[in-house]
């Protein structure tokens with residue numbers, strides 16, 4: 580009898596201690612011993628071998644959204660992307676030092692896992708207490724593959740804060756701030772930078788050169804059947820008709836990237852009169868193919884980085900391609916997406932599954948303002 584009672588009491592005590600341990604930052608008032616004033620961090624994470632982080636497009640959505648909210652919360656922003664290959668080996672911090680190694684090791688932390696859950700768009704429009712209620716937690720870890728911060732500009736409570744950061748409220752959105760944010764965060768490492776300059780010399784030899792960038796996502800390596808839906812010829816035909824059918828067609832250079840290596844060789848044979856330039860062996864899916872030597876990841880990021888220089892974009896409806904071309908000083912300049920009409924369908928971020936399936940009857944859509952293309 581007594582034994583049973585004791586067991587229950589011990590279990591209860593253990594439970595209470597565990598609760599206090601996990602919630603100490605919220606529950607207890609910590610007197611200011613210099614502790615309260617310590618730097619607070621918010622960190623984008625993709626670390627575990629078992630974790631699904633998505634491709635570079637998905638990851639950038641998470642990184643840039645976490646960066647955006649770090650400004651709102653006045654937290655120092657860091658990135659810890661160590662799954663397979665450590666991002667630090669490919670990109671270096673530019674104006675913002677996002678190196679995760681500056682975060683003290685034994686620091687209280689909590690995780691917010693947004694994943695692919697778009698219901699957070701509705702939440703953050705009204706209320707970001709998921710973040711603010713952790714105000715005493717030194718480190719917030721964020722996992723996300725969606726552009727969850729794009730709705731912050733719709734949140735009335737955040738208007739003064741966004742303005743105080745120097746943004747017009749409407750511009751506090753990945754599409755309008757991508758080029759600025761990307762360049763605040765990233766620069767290529769020395770070795771890649773040299774390679775980049777060599778490519779730029781060929782891609783833009785003089786001021787008259789117009790750079791057409793083609794990005795064709797055919798489908799994940801394990802989804803080969805998707806390749807049929809993307810008729811590559813349609814891209815070549817479009818470029819021919821739209822740009823090369825003119826007197827000054829010689830001033831165009833064509834940069835091609837794809838998740839399918841063969842596409843690049845095809846382009847080269849299709850355009851014998853124009854220089855077709857591409858990065859060999861860059862067709863690599865960073866999520867689906869292991870990459871402990873960083874080579875594949877490096878080339879995917881490199882192609883992405885190049886595309887901020889494109890005068891014209893002719894791309895597939897892919898997060899990677901869309902972000903790459905929106906990452907230009909003028910995001911919507913001459914941007915054409917091979918996609919599906921949607922305006923008559925009134926699709927929202929809650930019900931776009933029916934839009935993507937089946938992925939047929941595609942057409943060229945000029946992406947000249949938010950909403951022309953479905954991009955959540």
Ligand SMILES: Nc1nc2c(ncn2[C@@H]2O[C@H](COP(=O)(O)OP(=O)(O)O)[C@@H](O)[C@H]2O)c(=O)[nH]1
Pocket residue numbers: 633634635636637638794795796836837838861862863864865866878879882896897898899900
């Ligand atoms: N080099 C290269 N890789 C690509 C291209 N398209 C897709 N990939 C690879 O496939 C992944 C696709 O995932 P993600 O970036 O999330 O784009 P999404 O899934 O199409 O929205 C990329 O991260 C790359 O690893 C491309 O045009 N060029």
Ligand SMILES: *[C@@H]1O[C@H](CO)[C@@H](O)[C@H](O)[C@H]1NC(C)=O
Pocket residue numbers: 613616
């Ligand atoms: C807290 O930090 C700020 C900025 O670093 C500093 O100005 C302030 O004096 C600090 N306050 C205390 C109590 O240490």
Ligand SMILES: *[C@@H]1O[C@H](CO)[C@@H](O)[C@H](O)[C@H]1NC(C)=O
Pocket residue numbers: 860863873874875876
């Ligand atoms: C192509 O890239 C992959 C991934 O980085 C690498 O393992 C492979 O050796 C490369 N092949 C060639 C021919 O360079």
Ligand SMILES: *[C@@H]1O[C@H](CO)[C@@H](O)[C@H](O)[C@H]1NC(C)=O
Pocket residue numbers: 924925926927930933
């Ligand atoms: C998606 O949701 C919107 C808003 O609720 C609705 O107007 C629209 O008809 C829906 N579209 C589809 C294809 O279900």
Ligand SMILES: *[C@@H]1O[C@H](CO)[C@@H](O)[C@H](O)[C@H]1NC(C)=O
Pocket residue numbers: 920940941942
């Ligand atoms: C195919 O797309 C065109 C416009 O892009 C549209 O007018 C037509 O109705 C679509 N056909 C089908 C079968 O959906």
Ligand SMILES: [Mg+2]
Pocket residue numbers: 633634636637898
């Ligand atoms: Mg993806």
